[in-house]
Amino acid sequence: MKLNDITIKDIAERANVSKSTVSRVLNDLAIVNPKTRQTVLEAVESLGYQANVFARGLASGRSMTVGIVTQKIGSPFYDMMMQGVIQGFTGTGYSPIFVDGQWEQSTELDVIRTLLGRKVDGLILLGGDISQKDLDTLRDRLPTIVVGRDVPGWENQCVYVDNFSGAYDATRHLIEFGHRNIAIIRGITHHQDAIRRFQGYAQALSDASIELDPDLVLDGNFSAQSGILAINSLLMRGKSFSAVFCANDMVAYGARLALQRKGIRVPEDVSIVGFDDQAESSYVSPPLTTVRQPGVEMGGVAAKGLVKLMQGETCELPVMKAELQRRESVSRITTP
Amino acid sequence: MKLNDITIKDIAERANVSKSTVSRVLNDLAIVNPKTRQTVLEAVESLGYQANVFARGLASGRSMTVGIVTQKIGSPFYDMMMQGVIQGFTGTGYSPIFVDGQWEQSTELDVIRTLLGRKVDGLILLGGDISQKDLDTLRDRLPTIVVGRDVPGWENQCVYVDNFSGAYDATRHLIEFGHRNIAIIRGITHHQDAIRRFQGYAQALSDASIELDPDLVLDGNFSAQSGILAINSLLMRGKSFSAVFCANDMVAYGARLALQRKGIRVPEDVSIVGFDDQAESSYVSPPLTTVRQPGVEMGGVAAKGLVKLMQGETCELPVMKAELQRRESVSRITTP
DNA sequence: TTATTTACTGAAACCGGTTGCAATCAGGTG
DNA sequence: CACCTGATTGCAACCGGTTTCAGTAAATAA
Numbered sequence: 001m002k003l004n005d006i007t008i009k010d011i012a013e014r015a016n017v018s019k020s021t022v023s024r025v026l027n028d029l030a031i032v033n034p035k036t037r038q039t040v041l042e043a044v045e046s047l048g049y050q051a052n053v054f055a056r057g058l059a060s061g062r063s064m065t066v067g068i069v070t071q072k073i074g075s076p077f078y079d080m081m082m083q084g085v086i087q088g089f090t091g092t093g094y095s096p097i098f099v100d101g102q103w104e105q106s107t108e109l110d111v112i113r114t115l116l117g118r119k120v121d122g123l124i125l126l127g128g129d130i131s132q133k134d135l136d137t138l139r140d141r142l143p144t145i146v147v148g149r150d151v152p153g154w155e156n157q158c159v160y161v162d163n164f165s166g167a168y169d170a171t172r173h174l175i176e177f178g179h180r181n182i183a184i185i186r187g188i189t190h191h192q193d194a195i196r197r198f199q200g201y202a203q204a205l206s207d208a209s210i211e212l213d214p215d216l217v218l219d220g221n222f223s224a225q226s227g228i229l230a231i232n233s234l235l236m237r238g239k240s241f242s243a244v245f246c247a248n249d250m251v252a253y254g255a256r257l258a259l260q261r262k263g264i265r266v267p268e269d270v271s272i273v274g275f276d277d278q279a280e281s282s283y284v285s286p287p288l289t290t291v292r293q294p295g296v297e298m299g300g301v302a303a304k305g306l307v308k309l310m311q312g313e314t315c316e317l318p319v320m321k322a323e324l325q326r327r328e329s330v331s332r333i334t335t336p
Numbered sequence: 337m338k339l340n341d342i343t344i345k346d347i348a349e350r351a352n353v354s355k356s357t358v359s360r361v362l363n364d365l366a367i368v369n370p371k372t373r374q375t376v377l378e379a380v381e382s383l384g385y386q387a388n389v390f391a392r393g394l395a396s397g398r399s400m401t402v403g404i405v406t407q408k409i410g411s412p413f414y415d416m417m418m419q420g421v422i423q424g425f426t427g428t429g430y431s432p433i434f435v436d437g438q439w440e441q442s443t444e445l446d447v448i449r450t451l452l453g454r455k456v457d458g459l460i461l462l463g464g465d466i467s468q469k470d471l472d473t474l475r476d477r478l479p480t481i482v483v484g485r486d487v488p489g490w491e492n493q494c495v496y497v498d499n500f501s502g503a504y505d506a507t508r509h510l511i512e513f514g515h516r517n518i519a520i521i522r523g524i525t526h527h528q529d530a531i532r533r534f535q536g537y538a539q540a541l542s543d544a545s546i547e548l549d550p551d552l553v554l555d556g557n558f559s560a561q562s563g564i565l566a567i568n569s570l571l572m573r574g575k576s577f578s579a580v581f582c583a584n585d586m587v588a589y590g591a592r593l594a595l596q597r598k599g600i601r602v603p604e605d606v607s608i609v610g611f612d613d614q615a616e617s618s619y620v621s622p623p624l625t626t627v628r629q630p631g632v633e634m635g636g637v638a639a640k641g642l643v644k645l646m647q648g649e650t651c652e653l654p655v656m657k658a659e660l661q662r663r664e665s666v667s668r669i670t671t672p
Numbered sequence: 673t674t675a676t677t678t679a680c681t682g683a684a685a686c687c688g689g690t691t692g693c694a695a696t697c698a699g700g701t702g
Numbered sequence: 703c704a705c706c707t708g709a710t711t712g713c714a715a716c717c718g719g720t721t722t723c724a725g726t727a728a729a730t731a732a
Contacts, residue, residue: 007688018712023690030691033710050453054393055688058717063390065433065454073419086436095454097401097433100422117386118401118431224619253619260621283560283589285596285621343718354682359720366721369680391718394687 006049014043026051057119066122066306067115068096071103075222076249076278077295081126081147084299092307094121105129112138122306125149126299143309145317147302149192157309159302159317163193166291166322167200170273171245173289173324175208178333179243179271183216185230185255187247194222194247197275201245215239220251227254235262242270242333249274249281249290256284256329267331277325286328294320342385350379362387393455402458402642403451404432407439411558412585412614413631417462417483420635428643430457441465448474458642461485462635479645481653483638485528493645495638495653499529502627502658503536506609507581509625509660511544514669515579515607519552521566521591523583530558530583533611537581551575556587563590571598578606578669585610585617585626592620592665603667613661622664630656 008026012019017036024030025040032040043049057063068085070078082098089096099115101108108130115123122143125135135151138144147159174182184201187194198217205212215237220226227246231254234241246252252274256266266272267286274281277292298320305315344362348355353372360366361376368376379385393399404421406414418434425432435451437444444466451459458479461471471487474480483495510518520537523530534553541548551573556562563582567590570577582588588610592602602608603622610617613628634656644651 009688019689020691020713021711024711027690030711031709036710052394052688053454054390054399055717056690057390058388058394058719059688059690061690061717073415073422079415083436086434090436095433095435095450097431098422099431100419100426114431118389224616250616250619253616256621257619257623280560280586280589280616280620283586283593284616285592287593345718355719356683356721357681360681363720366681367679372680388718391687392720394689395718395720397687397720 006047007052008049010047011040011043011049014047015039061119062121063119064093065095065097065118065120066124066310067112067118067120068098068124068126069101069108069111069115069128070098070126071101071108071128073098073100077148077276077293078126080278080293080295081299081302084296084301085124085126085303086299087296088300088303089307092303094307094310096124096303101128103127103129105131109134116141122310124302124306143306145302145306145309147298156315156317157305159298159305159320161293161298161320161322163196163322164200164203166275166293166324167197167245168204169200169322169324170275170289170291171201171204172208173326174243174245174271174273174330175204175210177271177330180210181213181216181239181241182210182243182245183218183234183241184245185218185220185227185247185251187220187222187251189219191222197247213239216241220247222248222251224250224254224257227251227256228258229254231255231258243330244270244272246272246274249276249278249288252281252288252290252329253284256288267329271330273324273330275322281325282327289327289330290325291322292325293322342383343388344385346383347376347379347385350383351375397455398457399455400429401431401433401454401456402460402646403448403454403456404434404460404462405437405444405447405451405464406434406462407437407444407464413484413612413629414462416614416629416631417635417638420632420637421460421462421639422635423632424636424639425643428639430643430646432460432639437464439463439465441467445470452477458646460638460642479642481638481642481645483634492651492653493641495634495641495656497629497634497656497658499532499658500536500539502611502629502660503533503581504540505536505658505660506611506625506627507537507540508544509662510579510581510607510609510666511540511546513607513666516546517549517552517575517577518546518579518581519554519570519577520581521554521556521563521583521587523556523558523587525555527558533583549575552577556583558584558587560586560590560593563587563592564594565590567591567594579666580606580608582608582610585612585614585624588617588624588626588665589620592624603665607666609660609666611658617661618663625663625666626661627658628661629658 008019008022011022022040024032025037099111101111108128125146127148145157150160151158186198202212218230220230244255246255252272264270274288274290277290281288281290305317308315344355344358347358358376360368361373435447444464461482463484481493486496487494522534538548554566556566580591582591588608600606610624610626613626617624617626641651641653
């Protein structure tokens with residue numbers, strides 16, 4: 001906890017060399033006599049020198065910071081990814097700067113502009129809505145990785161989870177347990193994840209020769225409140241159903257509560273599955289069967305990958321698997 | 337989404353003035369002829385000029401970034417505060433850099449050093465463990481605000497919630513509902529918040545002339561898992577109890593689950609109250625009675641306050657009130 | 673009319689690094 | 703011994719702003 005106004009010049013004097021030599025030692029980008037090198041390093045050590053980031057940035061053009069654009073800080077899945085990103089960058093010398101795009105194109109472009117203004121060396125977009133065109137422009141400008149979004153043509157700069165198969169597995173699980181009338185509460189209509197999950201759901205039904213009943217398809221917005229609303233309107237319709245596949249865990253929480261308020265038990269009367277597997281889901285009542293998104297891993301993978309990109313190497317990014325976590329919110333249907 | 341390598345020199349040429357004048361207009365720290373000013377601004381506008389942060393930082397010493405030290409990204413309360421911090425800074429021109437101290441003194445000092453190396457203009461510590469001495473040193477060096485921690489002598493640089501009275505109110509609520517045998521699952525032993533909450537609990541009991549029974553005091557670590565463990569060991573002791581005050585909501589979730597697993601109903605058999613009021617708590621079963629910590633507000637207040645400090649003004653920081661949210665996890669005791 | 677301000681503006685010196693280019697030095701070669 | 707090489711190292715020119723200081727022209731005071 002000590003401050004220092006030691007500059008490279010001080011080091012140079014102390015070691016009896018020129019600024020240039022000190023700089024070379026520090027960045028080892030040229031051959032320096034081992035003995036000189038040693039002297040310089042000792043001077044650095046004993047004076048507790050730390051390079052001034054501004055000067056370095058101004059001269060070299062690199063900032064050693066990366067911009068992270070997230071959507072809705074405070075939502076469980078994005079928080080997991082952020083956590084992973086931070087972990088992924090610790091020890092690499094890069095510092096992440098976080099900004100919030102709030103799921104709004106214009107806001108997102110704004111904050112990206114801010115980041116560019118700050119001369120970040122790379123960019124990680126967690127989700128987001130901006131157009132492929134903007135994305136491509138961005139990529140031309142600096143190393144960029146998109147997480148939680150599958151962008152055509154970005155094969156090795158995308159980390160995303162296979163929403164389709166996750167939803168497929170979840171729905172299939174319900175079907176295997178005897179459910180035929182499976183409602184779905186979708187996420188935000190134009191949201192890519194939401195669309196994929198719906199497709200997985202539809203495919204699973206179709207593969208089991210169950211006709212998709214439009215009356216069992218409800219719209220939501222990923223919030224618990226929207227789960228409540230959806231269940232209420234579903235009950236109004238009077239259609240019978242024995243299971244609900246929810247866009248995410250928060251929606252599932254809302255759905256469960258709404259059902260309970262009407263005296264409908266979960267899972268005895270109606271089964272529920274969610275998506276995300278946020279931390280709370282193991283402990284709610286009943287513990288929620290859900291599809292686990294490896295948010296932390298995704299963030300970590302993205303960070304490590306970006307570091308490689310920024311160093312001019314290429315990187316391979318794995319497609320993350322969304323795995324079903326079977327818990328207690330789904331029960332077997334005994335007799336129809 | 338357009339890149340620009342426009343420098344102040346380009347603006348100067350375009351407007352037929354010197355770099356100095358452009359700089360003056362941009363920072364309006366000297367009188368400039370309105371007409372000249374206008375010309376410069378037009379040039380800036382039409383070329384889409386954006387100042388280079390490195391150059392500005394190097395010359396002025398200010399970075400327009402602030403460091404935010406958090407503990408455990410991904411934990412609900414810290415996430416709320418982060419969210420508030422981000423909101424608080426948007427539009428101020430300052431960008432937050434987040435680092436994670438992980439509730440470890442040495443890590444925390446490390447990351448703070450990193451931030452200092454990045455020449456942040458100010459610091460917000462969300463929670464944390466570092467010594468008052470280090471804190472004081474830090475404060476001498478640059479504007480600093482501590483959130484979620486009550487530091488003696490830092491009257492206007494601390495944002496914290498009154499844990500004592502929050503816990504007091506929660507316990508008192510249980511007492512008013514007829515409970516006498518109230519267990520408590522504490523947070524991490526040396527954690528200040530945990531200590532205050534325990535004191536509030538103890539005081540409420542004492543004020544109601546209920547003797548504090550050491551057998552009803554359990555230790556936990558703020559995790560759901562620790563709630564489960566605590567309940568199990570409480571049940572082993574064979575002591576009877578009708579209510580549990582939990583260190584935070586996650587612990588309450590765990591506790592509820594553990595009780596249910598033993599066939600004990602909440603709230604019919606045992607009442608539970610938590611602390612935090614994280615987003616899920618309204619929707620779990622039963623909706624959790626808990627003490628609301630205004631995390632987002634706290635983060636926002638801290639950010640706004642820090643901006644004032646960085647501008648050389650003083651700031652007044654309110655003590656945040658922790659308010660009891662009455663929901664359905666507490667029931668009246670009818671007959672003993 | 674002349675002396676003084678006042679209002680603006682420009683030149684140039686930083687800020688603390690990086691980097692291209694030239695210079696120096698030691699060892700090897702003919 | 704003169705010449706050539708490669709290894710090292712220093713000089714000085716940036717990078718793109720901010721800020722001090724001096725200078726000019728117009729305005730006010732004497």
